[in-house]
Amino acid sequence: MCEQTLKDLVDRYTAVSFSVTTLAGSLVKEEIGSEITSDQYYTLKTIYQTGSCTSTHLAEVFAVKKSAITAIINRMWDKGLIKRTRDENDRRIVYLTLTEQGEEIYFMLERRIYKLVESFISKFDEAEISQFLKTYEKLNEVLIEIKENKVEKQS
Amino acid sequence: MCEQTLKDLVDRYTAVSFSVTTLAGSLVKEEIGSEITSDQYYTLKTIYQTGSCTSTHLAEVFAVKKSAITAIINRMWDKGLIKRTRDENDRRIVYLTLTEQGEEIYFMLERRIYKLVESFISKFDEAEISQFLKTYEKLNEVLIEIKENKVEKQS
DNA sequence: GTTTAATAGTTAAATAGTTGAACTATTCAT
DNA sequence: ATGAATAGTTCAACTATTTAACTATTAAAC
Known part of the structure; x- marks a missing residue:
């Protein structure tokens, strides 16, 4: 992956993840109850x-x-x-x-x-969200790995 | 989309999103500084x-x-x-x-x-993460729409 | 034009979440 | 047996949040 593409992908990820986190946080606060x-x-x-x-x-x-x-x-x-x-x-x-x-x-x-x-x-079609979840679950595995390496280092 | 598939997708989304949120939150706390x-x-x-x-x-x-x-x-x-x-x-x-x-x-x-x-x-290939970001960005648009509708209702 | 509404922001008391450091109680290592 | 390590608690100081009452300013009605 070239430098420019990686930078673009990282920028898009940080931007969209910040926005989704903020929006989801505010929706959950308003919808889920107190x-x-x-x-x-x-x-x-x-x-x-x-x-x-x-x-x-x-x-x-x-x-x-x-x-x-x-x-x-x-x-x-x-x-x-x-x-x-x-x-x-x-x-x-x-x-x-x-x-x-x-x-x-x-x-x-x-x-x-x-x-x-x-x-x-339900606003997405099944194939789209399936593919999305596959990558999201892989991201989860990657994060678990990073976290485990950190914990091992500490001990 | 049949009932069973929708339930499976929603369950997978809530599970992975909870896990990623927790992991990312803890990594950011440890990495980003105080x-x-x-x-x-x-x-x-x-x-x-x-x-x-x-x-x-x-x-x-x-x-x-x-x-x-x-x-x-x-x-x-x-x-x-x-x-x-x-x-x-x-x-x-x-x-x-x-x-x-x-x-x-x-x-x-x-x-x-x-x-x-x-x-x-950088642990993903470009096509995979591009497709992921496309759906993530669409999710962001959907959330913005929901949020705007809520704000309009309130006023 | 004066009174009333609405808007923008602040203050203060109460509750929730967090850290850091000192502490108790228990188990492990030698 | 004694000293180190582990599991959890307490307390003081700080940050984040809500609720309700408040000031200051602008907009709307009449």
Whole structure:
């Protein structure tokens, strides 16, 4: 790939990704509702997807300090969304899981997000969006690789 | 498009977009540096891109209340990144522009983001990423349309 | 032309998210 | 047994956001 083409592609990617991020962020804020904040939704989703999730794991995934996780988990625990369970073998570890109420709110938000995504996915034809998703999923793999290399370097 | 295919596409989009957003967010946090917060970068970028930007415009773009904009602009003004200029004809309006120092930091962050994006765009071949960007840009247009319809409804 | 509406932005209190540094409790290594 | 490493918490300081009340200015009605 020549210099000029690469520069053009990078410029287009940064421009469109900034715009989509801003627009999607603002739409989600307006459409998805205010039961919990978006950080709390991200936390619910990651705990739900991870079997036996810990504060350390959340801190690593979101690239924040563990004290920030303690704070957000405290607020969500106060609202009755999250359970804490100590590991019986290693009593330093605290496992995080969703309470019934936590799951209810999570599923409700997932349904609303589904509707929102459906409303614009349906404006594309299937072949187009399939090809798009294939590359998007490959981008995801590339990012996972970069992230894993960074984590290895740190340890 | 049949029900089943649409559901599959929406599910794939929500999954990959959540994962990429989380990963990219964490990489940007670790790579781009801590001169300013990401909200402040978004503010710098939007002011730079908009001729004669106002608080009202920023509040609309980011879907937050105007008082939140006042607060962030105050902090950035304290750091010498932003200038305020009153409109001579309509003295209610305050135009926001970047100071020289604000532009310097903005350009520096843009260069770092360019390097980061380049490092993963170059892992794709040109045809693949071109096709991807075409659909991504169309998605951007669709989102702009949705946003404009929402703004019209409100007024 | 004066009163009323609407618009642009600010202030202040309350809540949420984040960092950095010091801390407790527990496990691992030797 | 003792010292290092790991998992998580606490606290002070800061940033980001909302809600509601506020100032200043312009536009609209009458």
